[in-house]
Amino acid sequence: MPLPVPFSKTCLRSVDRRLGDTCAGSCRPTRPGGARWIAAGLTSAGLTATAFPASAAPKETIKLVSSLLRTGSARADTDGIVNAIRLAIAEYQGDVAGFRVQYLDWDDALAASGQWAAEQEAGNARKAIEDPDVVAVIGPYNSGAAKVSMPL
Numbered sequence: 001m002p003l004p005v006p007f008s009k010t011c012l013r014s015v016d017r018r019l020g021d022t023c024a025g026s027c028r029p030t031r032p033g034g035a036r037w038i039a040a041g042l043t044s045a046g047l048t049a050t051a052f053p054a055s056a057a058p059k060e061t062i063k064l065v066s067s068l069l070r071t072g073s074a075r076a077d078t079d080g081i082v083n084a085i086r087l088a089i090a091e092y093q094g095d096v097a098g099f100r101v102q103y104l105d106w107d108d109a110l111a112a113s114g115q116w117a118a119e120q121e122a123g124n125a126r127k128a129i130e131d132p133d134v135v136a137v138i139g140p141y142n143s144g145a146a147k148v149s150m151p152l
Helices: 041-050 075-091 118-130 143-149
Strands: 061-068 099-107 134-138
Touching (some): 061 075, 075 099, 099 118, 118 134, 118 143
Parallel strands (some): 061 099, 061 134
16 A cells, blocks of 8 residues: 655655665655654644554554754744644554554753754764664754754
């Protein structure tokens, strides 16, 4: 059953080799370690809710990560995003495309300043890239932080 592709030039089916079938040519190359950065912004709930059909008997766990401001004044804004992600995963009982989804909520801000920090965002990006179970990252919240993580 083909997966719907909610964003142009993004083929979620080829995000990780474990998902099976190959892409029909509209995909960007997968980063080392099988991790793919997908900036979904405020539509993160739509991505998780529509990207994968529900499926029974998950085989293994895949990870969905968000790298957002979780400390400081912007937390009120990102709480809504995180809650939407969790709600979308819960609507599918955490099982999608034959896999169990584990959601990881990562902070790209430093507690001392309450603002995003380049070193924190780069660390989150590296952590996701190095983990072969991470298939998508939602975020970051700021374009400045995206300038740090996207080149990795």
